[in-house]
Amino acid sequence: MELLSSKFMFDGEKLLSNKAVALHNNTVIDVSSKKVLEKVYSVKVKDFGEGVLLPGFVNLHTHLELSHLKNSLPQKKGFVEWLSSIMYEKTKDVDNKEITKHIKNAVKTQFKSGVRIIADISNTLASCEYLKTYMPYSTLFFEQYGLKKEKACKAKRNLEENLNDYKKRCGKLKLIPTAHSLYSTHGCLIKYLAGLNKKEPFSIHFLESSYERDFLISKGDMFDFLNSLGLIEETIHYTDVFDYMKKLGISKRKTIFVHCTYANKNEFENIKKTDSTVCLCLRSNEYISGTLPDVRTIIKSGVNIGIGTDSLASNWDLDFINEMKFIYGNFSDINPNVIFKWATTNGAKALGLNLGFKKNQTAFGVFIPTDNGNPLEEIVSGEGGYPSSADSI
Numbered sequence: 001m002e003l004l005s006s007k008f009m010f011d012g013e014k015l016l017s018n019k020a021v022a023l024h025n026n027t028v029i030d031v032s033s034k035k036v037l038e039k040v041y042s043v044k045v046k047d048f049g050e051g052v053l054l055p056g057f058v059n060l061h062t063h064l065e066l067s068h069l070k071n072s073l074p075q076k077k078g079f080v081e082w083l084s085s086i087m088y089e090k091t092k093d094v095d096n097k098e099i100t101k102h103i104k105n106a107v108k109t110q111f112k113s114g115v116r117i118i119a120d121i122s123n124t125l126a127s128c129e130y131l132k133t134y135m136p137y138s139t140l141f142f143e144q145y146g147l148k149k150e151k152a153c154k155a156k157r158n159l160e161e162n163l164n165d166y167k168k169r170c171g172k173l174k175l176i177p178t179a180h181s182l183y184s185t186h187g188c189l190i191k192y193l194a195g196l197n198k199k200e201p202f203s204i205h206f207l208e209s210s211y212e213r214d215f216l217i218s219k220g221d222m223f224d225f226l227n228s229l230g231l232i233e234e235t236i237h238y239t240d241v242f243d244y245m246k247k248l249g250i251s252k253r254k255t256i257f258v259h260c261t262y263a264n265k266n267e268f269e270n271i272k273k274t275d276s277t278v279c280l281c282l283r284s285n286e287y288i289s290g291t292l293p294d295v296r297t298i299i300k301s302g303v304n305i306g307i308g309t310d311s312l313a314s315n316w317d318l319d320f321i322n323e324m325k326f327i328y329g330n331f332s333d334i335n336p337n338v339i340f341k342w343a344t345t346n347g348a349k350a351l352g353l354n355l356g357f358k359k360n361q362t363a364f365g366v367f368i369p370t371d372n373g374n375p376l377e378e379i380v381s382g383e384g385g386y387p388s389s390a391d392s393i
């Protein structure tokens with residue numbers, strides 16, 4: 001057991017002062033004053049001093065296996081050009097050693113910035129070894145895609161035959177097959193994936209660009225681009241995105257809707273009805289198209305919100321504090337306490353985890369030095385120090 005304290009503590013909901021926490025194997029045993037805990041447990045408190053102690057951040061969306069693509073993709077040229085570039089990059093033969101070296105660095109960067117749980121999107125499971133070792137509470141979303149029926153059926157067959165082996169390879173890590181997006185994945189494959197294990201969360205890229213809505217009525221630049229590659233065998237016509245999702249069974253599943261850059265009020269209400277989550281990846285949106293989602297409308301809808309960095313194919317770095325700073329820098333009317341809640345408790349909730357500094361919750365001791373009376377504001381405005389913690393990798 002270890003006892004940790006600092007001048008302030010963010011317990012996942014609110015900021016407290018003069019508190020200490022007793023942790024055992026990442027489970028909170030007790031929270032009280034430093035004096036009381038030392039007396040009850042006869043263990044010396046590790047006091048970090050001036051700053052704030054928090055339970056660890058949850059990066060709700062990243063693609064670690066794309067980390068070698070840093071600075072390789074076009075910035076602010078729009079979604080279709082970015083999509084075309086990433087599809088081209090994925091055809092290249094890249095040395096596995098190179099990929100794993102960059103995955104390792106990406107996990108380290110995130111750990112250093114206070115992240116302890118990652119929801120990683122993976123096509124190859126290349127990140128599994130590192131997450132298993134350094135962030136075992138993480139979830140690996142085994143992402144499937146394929147617009148052509150033949151590819152979609154092949155992906156389905158592969159999962160039917162090999163999912164148990166993949167799960168074994170991931171050990172304690174949660175492995176959940178999921179769909180990339182509505183525009184990249186054949187309806188029959190999405191339906192199969194959404195029906196697999198309804199108790200687990202699902203994750204999907206959602207309305208990241210305006211072309212996605214057009215795609216569902218079989219028109220627009222992205223539809224034309226995918227059609228020009230011969231990927232579209234049948235056309236669909238849905239003016240209401242949720243009508244299509246109902247047909248595919250996603251609306252019955254608790255889902256992490258990633259991006260939502262072009263989603264509207266009705267769609268946020270639908271997301272809320274299923275106790276689902278909106279995952280904001282604002283720097284990725286800025287990188288690809290220079291357009292941010294309507295964050296204030298998302299907040300007003302009351303939906304659960306989490307934060308993701310997305311990958312180095314669409315972000316300058318995977319530093320989680322930088323992601324939070326970017327949110328506050330663009331929406332400074334949001335209370336920093338709210339941003340910290342998105343970054344901890346809410347992200348964990350989306351993954352079915354109970355994170356925070358309350359008895360029986362999961363927590364990690366991450367400390368960020370600050371030097372004024374508003375530590376959370378200080379951190380998101382870029383004036384705080386850098387995390388240090390009770391553990392390291």
Ligand SMILES: [Zn+2]
Pocket residue numbers: 061062063121205258310311
């Ligand atoms: Zn993504």
